[in-house]
Amino acid sequence: MPSALKHTLFIALPVLVIFAALPGVYQNHLLLFNFVIFLILAQGVNIIYGFTGYLPFGYVGFFGAGAYGFAVLVMHLHAPAIPAVLAAGLVGVVLGLLLTPLLRLSGAYFAIANLAASLAVLHLIANPALEQITRGPYGVSLSATFNPTYAYAAALVVLALTLGSVVFLKNSRSGLALQAVREDAVSASMAGVNVVRMRVIAWLASALVAGLAGGVYAWYVSVFYPDNVFSGEFSIFAIVFALFGGVASITGPIVGVVILYGIYNLIGFTTPQYFQLIYGLLIIGLVLFLPAGLVSLATRRGWHVP
Amino acid sequence: MSPERAPILSVSKLVKRFGGFYALDGLSFHVSSGEILGLVGPNGSGKTTAINVISGLYAPDGGEVVLEGASIGGVASHKLVHRGINRTFQVPKPFLSLTVRQNVEVALAYGGAASAPAMADLLEEYRLAEVANRPAADLNNAQQKMLDLVRALTTRPRLLLLDELAAGLNPAELDWIAGRIKALAQSGMAIIVVEHLMGFIEHITDRVIVLNAGKEIFEGKLAVAVKVPQVIEVFLGGEHAA
Numbered sequence: 355m356p357s358a359l360k361h362t363l364f365i366a367l368p369v370l371v372i373f374a375a376l377p378g379v380y381q382n383h384l385l386l387f388n389f390v391i392f393l394i395l396a397q398g399v400n401i402i403y404g405f406t407g408y409l410p411f412g413y414v415g416f417f418g419a420g421a422y423g424f425a426v427l428v429m430h431l432h433a434p435a436i437p438a439v440l441a442a443g444l445v446g447v448v449l450g451l452l453l454t455p456l457l458r459l460s461g462a463y464f465a466i467a468n469l470a471a472s473l474a475v476l477h478l479i480a481n482p483a484l485e486q487i488t489r490g491p492y493g494v495s496l497s498a499t500f501n502p503t504y505a506y507a508a509a510l511v512v513l514a515l516t517l518g519s520v521v522f523l524k525n526s527r528s529g530l531a532l533q534a535v536r537e538d539a540v541s542a543s544m545a546g547v548n549v550v551r552m553r554v555i556a557w558l559a560s561a562l563v564a565g566l567a568g569g570v571y572a573w574y575v576s577v578f579y580p581d582n583v584f585s586g587e588f589s590i591f592a593i594v595f596a597l598f599g600g601v602a603s604i605t606g607p608i609v610g611v612v613i614l615y616g617i618y619n620l621i622g623f624t625t626p627q628y629f630q631l632i633y634g635l636l637i638i639g640l641v642l643f644l645p646a647g648l649v650s651l652a653t654r655r656g657w658h659v660p
Numbered sequence: 661m662s663p664e665r666a667p668i669l670s671v672s673k674l675v676k677r678f679g680g681f682y683a684l685d686g687l688s689f690h691v692s693s694g695e696i697l698g699l700v701g702p703n704g705s706g707k708t709t710a711i712n713v714i715s716g717l718y719a720p721d722g723g724e725v726v727l728e729g730a731s732i733g734g735v736a737s738h739k740l741v742h743r744g745i746n747r748t749f750q751v752p753k754p755f756l757s758l759t760v761r762q763n764v765e766v767a768l769a770y771g772g773a774a775s776a777p778a779m780a781d782l783l784e785e786y787r788l789a790e791v792a793n794r795p796a797a798d799l800n801n802a803q804q805k806m807l808d809l810v811r812a813l814t815t816r817p818r819l820l821l822l823d824e825l826a827a828g829l830n831p832a833e834l835d836w837i838a839g840r841i842k843a844l845a846q847s848g849m850a851i852i853v854v855e856h857l858m859g860f861i862e863h864i865t866d867r868v869i870v871l872n873a874g875k876e877i878f879e880g881k882l883a884v885a886v887k888v889p890q891v892i893e894v895f896l897g898g899e900h901a902a
């Protein structure tokens with residue numbers, strides 16, 4: 355069996371089936387929805403960081419812009435939810451295009467510039483002068499499209515698309531070329547790879563994913579403020595989850611979300627003080643002992659982890 | 661000497677500055693298909709910079725690089741690879757976390773060679789077959805250099821630039837790689853060899869360019885070069901006394 359098919363059947367499909375079935379047996383649908391959103395965002399971080407090495411500290415910018423793209427279409431054009439979600443993805447891509455010059459920076463400079471860019475987008479949208487368009491700091495309420503069941507289904511579709519992209523990257527020559535670019539851009543160009551183009555493609559793919567996620571998020575919650583959808587927690591969580599599990603793999607970010615977001619929800623609300631402690635220790639332990647993520651426990655033993 | 665073939669590459673009055681410092685200061689030379697040209701000179705004389713400019717890593721600040729009649733100064737590296745230039749690096753630059761095989765696969769997929777040489781043969785020929793499935797990070801320096809070379813050859817270059825490929829090899833390995841380089845030239849490839857090992861250069865090159873401070877100070881046979889007072893002075897002044 356070709357490995358792309360194997361990865362689809364034994365990794366992507368089970369995740370989708372489980373999250374499609376869970377609402378029937380588990381009452382806290384918002385929590386399940388948040389899991390799906392973080393699975394999408396962690397894989398989006400995986401696409402840009404795992405396959406190219408750019409750490410997107412302002413990743414939430416695409417998510418928030420997508421959420422507001424959805425809101426503006428629904429509020430002003432009375433668009434149905436699905437076209438509005440697609441528009442949210444487009445908003446993510448357009449913002450990604452505007453930010454392509456950031457790809458000239460490297461390391462911490464890129465991370466910081468990306469963070470600054472996401473804050474700039476937040477302040478633009480939250481600007482009271484734009485109240486007519488975005489409702490500024492006062493938040494939006496989208497009762498016209500309110501339908502958590504459909505929004506959840508849409509989130510699963512976006513997750514399917516995202517997992518599909520990562521399976522593709524893991525199994526295609528494009529994915530290999532991206533990893534080569536991450537390892538050594540100069541050598542990649544001497545292998546004939548158009549480095550700039552590959553980076554832009556990965557960047558836009560991860561922007562698309564986050565924009566779509568923002569759109570379904572807006573659809574699901576229907577009432578939100580700029581600070582909600584531009585919360586730095588989205589970026590940080592998505593990055594930490596992806597790194598914890600292990601990037602440049604399909605399973606790593608999934609494992610990271612399930613474990614860390616699971617712990618967060620088990621003890622994060624009831625005993626936040628322990629949660630902070632356990633979280634802190636887990637992350638320090640990871641950085642010190644498993645910088646390549648949990649999956650490297652297996653790869654170090656010579657097991658192949660897709 | 662038989663009438664010279666048209667050069668595949670000619671470089672004229674090439675200038676490359678870093679800030680106010682001239683790493684290349686009006687360098688001119690040419691190389692023809694099937695020829696092995698040595699590029700020698702003391703540390704910091706601009707050998708690697710010349711290779712970097714020719715392979716598109718840096719755009720020249722002046723002068724011209726002409727490949728098969730077309731000016732290529734400032735053209736992006738990946739395009740030059742597709743037009744028949746490739747190189748190795750003084751400090752080898754494999755894709756460390758990818759396996760040896762994957763390293764070569766990237767060049768197979770993107771190198772643009774109409775009929776790329778078979779990977780298995782190349783790995784065998786350059787003594788990497790046994791480590792084909794190991795990450796490149798596991799290889800020693802000499803093996804990493806061979807991997808650089810195999811990656812370059814996979815794109816079927818017509819002009820190959822070798823930056824200190826032989827440095828660090830033992831005498832037996834030196835003989836072996838000298839044989840490989842000569843065979844590549846006999847197949848019609850133009851090869852520029854940068855090396856500090858004068859015996860090695862003497863053995864494989866047809867002609868050398870001696871560089872000092874970004875300028876050519878001698879062109880011709882190495883055996884003649886070592887008798888030119890200016891060349892002797894430059895080398896005795898540097899740390900690599902001939």
Ligand SMILES: Nc1ncnc2c1ncn2[C@@H]1O[C@H](COP(=O)(O)OP(=O)(O)OP(=O)(O)O)[C@@H](O)[C@H]1O
Pocket residue numbers: 678683701702703704705706707708709710750
């Ligand atoms: N990217 C760069 N930025 C600034 N200076 C540089 C850069 N690359 C090279 N130089 C300088 O240009 C000069 C020539 O360097 P180059 O690497 O071409 O020398 P080389 O002849 O290859 O020396 P070696 O034998 O030590 O490899 C040196 O003084 C070097 O410090």
Ligand SMILES: [Mg+2]
Pocket residue numbers: 707708709750823
């Ligand atoms: Mg050098």
